[in-house]
Amino acid sequence: MYNEEVIKEFQNLQNVGFLENNNAYSKIGNAACGDIMEMTMYINPETEIIEQVAFRTFGCAAAQATSSRATTLVKGKTAKEALELSNKAVVDSLGGLPAQKLHCSVLAEEAIKACIENYYERKNGTEKKEETKYV
Amino acid sequence: MKVYLDHSATTYVDKDVLEGMLPYFTDVFGNGSSQHFYGREALKAIDEARDKVAKALNCKSTEIYFTSGGSESDNMAIKGYALAHKDKGNHIITSKIEHPAVLESCRKLEKMGFEVTYLDVDNEGFVDPKAVEAAITDKTILITIMLANNEIGTIEPIKEIAQIAKAHHIAIHTDAVQAIGNIPVDVQDLGVDMLALSGHKFYGPKGIGVLYKKNGVKIERFLDGGEQERNLRASTLNTPGIVGIGYAIEKAVKDLDKNAKHMAEVRDYFVKKVQDSLEYIMYNGPKDSSKRLPGNSDFSFVGIEGEGILFHLDLAGIAVSSGSACSSGSLDPSHVLLAIGVPMAIAHGSIRFSFGKMNTKEEVDYTVDVLVKTVNQLRSMSPIYDELIGEYKKCIMKK
Numbered sequence: 001m002y003n004e005e006v007i008k009e010f011q012n013l014q015n016v017g018f019l020e021n022n023n024a025y026s027k028i029g030n031a032a033c034g035d036i037m038e039m040t041m042y043i044n045p046e047t048e049i050i051e052q053v054a055f056r057t058f059g060c061a062a063a064q065a066t067s068s069r070a071t072t073l074v075k076g077k078t079a080k081e082a083l084e085l086s087n088k089a090v091v092d093s094l095g096g097l098p099a100q101k102l103h104c105s106v107l108a109e110e111a112i113k114a115c116i117e118n119y120y121e122r123k124n125g126t127e128k129k130e131e132t133k134y135v
Numbered sequence: 136m137k138v139y140l141d142h143s144a145t146t147y148v149d150k151d152v153l154e155g156m157l158p159y160f161t162d163v164f165g166n167g168s169s170q171h172f173y174g175r176e177a178l179k180a181i182d183e184a185r186d187k188v189a190k191a192l193n194c195k196s197t198e199i200y201f202t203s204g205g206s207e208s209d210n211m212a213i214k215g216y217a218l219a220h221k222d223k224g225n226h227i228i229t230s231k232i233e234h235p236a237v238l239e240s241c242r243k244l245e246k247m248g249f250e251v252t253y254l255d256v257d258n259e260g261f262v263d264p265k266a267v268e269a270a271i272t273d274k275t276i277l278i279t280i281m282l283a284n285n286e287i288g289t290i291e292p293i294k295e296i297a298q299i300a301k302a303h304h305i306a307i308h309t310d311a312v313q314a315i316g317n318i319p320v321d322v323q324d325l326g327v328d329m330l331a332l333s334g335h336k337f338y339g340p341k342g343i344g345v346l347y348k349k350n351g352v353k354i355e356r357f358l359d360g361g362e363q364e365r366n367l368r369a370s371t372l373n374t375p376g377i378v379g380i381g382y383a384i385e386k387a388v389k390d391l392d393k394n395a396k397h398m399a400e401v402r403d404y405f406v407k408k409v410q411d412s413l414e415y416i417m418y419n420g421p422k423d424s425s426k427r428l429p430g431n432s433d434f435s436f437v438g439i440e441g442e443g444i445l446f447h448l449d450l451a452g453i454a455v456s457s458g459s460a461c462s463s464g465s466l467d468p469s470h471v472l473l474a475i476g477v478p479m480a481i482a483h484g485s486i487r488f489s490f491g492k493m494n495t496k497e498e499v500d501y502t503v504d505v506l507v508k509t510v511n512q513l514r515s516m517s518p519i520y521d522e523l524i525g526e527y528k529k530c531i532m533k534k
Contacts, residue, residue: 002446010446016516031480031519034440034468038518056518060442064516 002061005095010061015071017054023122026114029107035059037067037111043119048079055111062101063108066090070108079116085109137452138498142336142430143285143313143489144456148379149338155382156340159375167372168363177374184381191384192330192347193321200364201377204344205312205333206236207357209279211346211368212308212329213240215354216277217249220306224274230254230262231474232289233281234310236331238470241279250274258476259421260289268299275305282311282325283318286458286471286487287420288431290318297326306352312336312344316387317395317428328352332384334376338492339383343376394492399429402490405499406432412507415524417481419472430490433458435477437527438520439484439513441468447509448486453502458485476533478526480519 002010022040029036036059042052053071057064070090074082087105091097097105121127148156159180165173167181182196189196202208217227229241231253241251252270256262262280278300283290293309300307308329314320316337322330328349335341348354348367360369387394406418415437421427436444441457448455458469467473468482477485488502514520 007446007450011450013516027518031483031523034480034483036517036519056516058438058517058519059440061446063440064443 001098002065003095006062006065006097009065009068009094013064013068015054015068015075016056018056019052019054021052022054024115024119026111026118028111028114029059031058035063035104035107037063037107039067039071039111039115041115041119043079043116045123050074050077050079050082059104059107060101062097062104065094066097066105066108067111069094070112074112079119082112083116085112136498136501137454138494138502139454140488140490140494140498140502141454141456142491143428143487145335145341146338146491148335148340149383149386152339152379152382152386156375156379159378163374165374167374168361177372181372181374181377184377187381187385188345191315191320191388193323194347195350197365198322198347198350200346200348200367201372201380202344202346202357202368203342203370203373205234205310205331205336206344208331208333208344208346209234209236209308209310210240211357212331212348212354213237213277213279214244215357215367216306216308216329216352217244218355219353220276221249224272224276225249226252226272226274226276228252228254228267228270228275228278228280230256230280230291232256232260232284232286232471233279234285234312237279237281237310254280256289256474259426260284260287260471260475261421261426262291262296264292264295264299267296268303271299271303271305275303277306277308279308279310282309282314282320282330283428284420284471285313286469287433287475288313288428289421290314290426290428293325293327300328301326313428313431315384316391317398317430319391322347322349329354334380334383337383337387340376340379343373343380345380390492395429397492398490398494399424401494401496401499402430402432402488404496405488405490405503408499408503409434409506412503413510415527417477417527417530419475419477419485431487432489433472433485433487435472435481435485436510436514437481437484438517438523439510441483441485443513444484444486444506444509447513448502448505451505453505456487456489458482458487476530478530480523481527481530 019040024041027038087109165177167177330347334343358369417435419433472482
């Protein structure tokens with residue numbers, strides 16, 4: 001069902017982990033639905049370039065591959081450019097996903113967007129603290 | 136190394152079973168309903184296979200109906216019985232952990248005006264016979280409970296439930312697809328009116344199944360057309376498949392004790408090894424091996440998602456199946472695991488390892504090595520591992 005590119009990405013996940021020195025953080029999804037993505041970034045406050053990015057995912061092979069690929073696509077880009085990243089771009093870069101897995105790529109796009117929003121919120125002092133429920 | 140641990144999904148066809156089938160594709164190709172020599176020769180083989188199946192199940196040959204598989208047999212029994220008895224009542228009793236062939240047949244009947252009670256099970260998957268009795272109303276016409284569960288291996292107390300059904304003059308059907316070749320299946324001893332089985336679960340071919348229907352039990356015709364299978368199921372008889380299921384069931388019954396003992400031994404070795412190697416896991420299904428299919432094991436690995444595990448094992452040459460939703464496109468994990476009280480987020484991290492008669496301890500050693508590495512790797516990249524451990528502890532305390 002998965003193409004070779006997806007399997008290759010799944011076997012060689014990029015940017016796995018958690019950045020302690022992050023200035024942008026997001027965690028989205030729903031464990032009950034089987035998908036949670038967490039993203040951390042260090043965005044240079046001067047240039048707004050995403051210098052470091054890391055992710056951790058609870059999810060299927062497609063969720064892992066798309067979150068990994070999304071991180072490589074935004075690394076080195078500016079926060080503004082990264083906001084433009086669409087789930088389609090992630091899927092295309094992996095050479096396509098099975099139809100029932102497309103929602104996983106939406107999650108990757110949302111995790112990137114939420115992470116950058118968190119960067120702006122923290123920068124502007126408007127960050128909301130929310131407790132998420134997982135089960 | 137290639138390791139097949141998905142025998143509940145399907146098995147290969149035994150070589151001697153295949154050899155028995157081969158002439159019926161070519162030399163003996165006649166239509167079993169034809170009156171000429173070619174047809175008579177095919178019919179002779181079909182009759183012999185029917186006798187073999189009847190002998191294996193301890194019933195009469197006239198009580199055996201060949202179908203295309205387990206799902207069709209379940210559909211034929213449940214819908215066929217309900218439609219033939221709708222004047223007597225419209226209530227059916229089943230359980231929440233049945234195979235989709237049973238559950239969806241019941242849902243279809245609900246749309247047609249029938250009422251269905253889906254019984255709860257306990258945390259090991261057992262249906263309580265008392266709950267069956269309590270659910271009976273004066274409208275109840277049919278009880279359908281599986282003989283053994285396909286995911287967690289629970290062997291249901293069908294004999295007891297059948298006695299209750301009999302006392303209330305209600306028919307009972309059982310889905311025995313997972314049972315043949317793993318536990319004894321004797322329709323007289325069980326006391327059931329109908330029973331479904333499928334060839335490819337016990338080293339026979341795919342595309343062939345059996346419905347046992349006790350003589351005198353009326354069901355509506357399932358496939359309209361010709362008069363095959365005593366006018367209950369049209370369609371040209373699948374001679375090679377029928378011959379194959381005959382040989383396969385004969386062998387499954389003959390080797391039952393030997394195979395069951397071997398599977399249980401390898402399975403128990405695997406289960407202990409997994410439990411010794413990993414923490415925060417749930418062994419789903421009966422703890423008492425005598426109430427569980429000998430080849431079945433099912434684990435939830437807290438903090439990670441099943442499909443990720445499945446693909447890592449797959450890439451290492453190990454074939455298993457996952458209880459997570461992700462492979463099916465739905466967002467809900469296995470209805471069986473939810474029914475036994477596994478929290479949803481933990482149910483997503485479930486894998487079934489189902490053993491067959493040829494699996495070895497060496498295969499188990501290799502599998503556990505890969506599994507432990509995979510689980511640890513996926514846990515290290517799980518953002519909710521710690522939270523789910525809390526959930527796991529709550530769940531264990533409840534039990």
